Amino acid sequence: MRKRDNKETDFIPxxxxNWLTSLYDPILRWTMRESAFKNQLIRQIQVDPGQRILDLGCGxxxxxxxxxxxxxxAEVTGIDIDPKVLQIAERKAENMGMDITFNQGIAFELPYSNNSFDLIVTSLMFHHLTLENKLRTLxxxxxxxxxxxxxHIADWGKAQNGLMRVAFLPIQILDGFRTTTDNxxxxxxxxxxxxxxxxxxxxDRFMTIYGTLSLYRARKNML
Ligand SMILES: C[S@@+](CC[C@H](N)C(=O)[O-])C[C@H]1O[C@@H](n2cnc3c(N)ncnc32)[C@H](O)[C@@H]1O
Structure with missing residues (x-):
């Protein structure tokens, strides 16, 4: 694992x-319609055998x-900045006999060469990044x-109505207004x-108890 200066290694777990990380899976499963929105994200992609997929901020x-x-x-890789979540991810994949590569790295300094993935998916990571780092990551x-x-992105989006806007406030208080307001x-x-x-x-959009979760897609068209 590379050593980095403090500024770049700062991240929101x-x-x-950190001490809440072990509760992440049950909380997401039981309170966030996790399986609905993650399966919908998967339904919106199409992957051919041998293609390379990256799950960015894989948690x-x-x-x-x-x-x-x-x-x-497909060749599936997950990357995250936090070694603690990566340990959980690796253990889960190993228990299920899944051949997945997990790397530690920073979203806005990816340790991969140009033109190396066919698809990148990312779920609930962008709201952890400042505006500058969102753009650097993109x-x-x-x-x-x-x-x-x-x-293909799943993350907090524009509230569908006033109730969803108010529901999002606990997430803003938890993760910080600085990174969540852009979303x-x-x-x-x-x-x-x-x-x-x-x-x-x-x-797509999902109403959750923490506000509106949006799915997005975009393509790298080379002219
Ligand atoms: C809310 S979790 C989402 C995890 C997973 N994608 C999911 O949907 O369950 C956000 C993840 O983004 C990671 N993260 C935050 N900042 C990051 C950065 N700068 N580079 C890479 N990963 C980052 C965190 O470590 C965390 O695992």
């Missing part, structure tokens, strides 16, 4: 505090494992995607366009 690996189960002939995703490659302002689509993506689209 899955449930804000405890639930989506990474679902991807490999759905597309066993540039990095653009760089490591192959031409015509796709990005609820609906900025992710615009940021994807700014990073060079085409065909950017919000594909």
């Amino acid at each position: 899955a449930l804000r505090f 405890t690996g639930t989506l990474t494992i679902l991807l490999k189960q759905t597309y066993p002939k 540039h990095e995703i653009f760089r490591v995607l192959k031409p015509q490659g796709e990005i 609820v302002n609906g900025l992710l689509l615009q940021l994807m366009t700014n990073a060079g993506f085409n065909e950017t689209k919000e594909t």
Whole structure:
């Protein structure tokens, strides 16, 4: 594992505090319609045998494992900044006999060469990043995607109504207003366009007890 300076290694853990990480899976499963939105994210992608998929900010690996189960002939990699969640992800994948590579790394400094993935999926990570790092991350995703490659995101989005806006406040208090406000302002689509993506689209929305969760997709069209 590489050593990095403090500024770059600062990150918001899955449930804000390290000591809550072991509760992440049960909380997500029972309170967030996790299986509904993660399966919907998987339904919106199409993967051919041998293609390379990256789960960015993979956390405890639930989506990474679902991807490999759905597309066993694809090469699936998960990356996260936090070694603690990666340990959980690795253990889960190993217990299920899944051949998945997990790497530690920073979303906005990806340790992969240009044009190396066919698809990148990311769930509930962007609201952990500042506006600057959201954009840096989208540039990095653009760089490591192959031409015509796709990005698929699930994250907090623009509230559908006043109730959903109020429901989102606990997440903002937990994870911080600095990183979550761009999401609820609906900025992710615009940021994807700014990073060079085409065909950017919000594909679905879920009402959850913590507010509106949106799914997005975009393509790296090379002209
Ligand atoms: C709320 S969790 C989501 C985990 C998983 N994708 C899911 O949907 O369950 C957010 C994850 O993003 C990771 N993360 C936060 N900042 C990051 C960064 N700068 N680079 C890579 N991962 C990051 C956290 O460590 C955490 O595991």
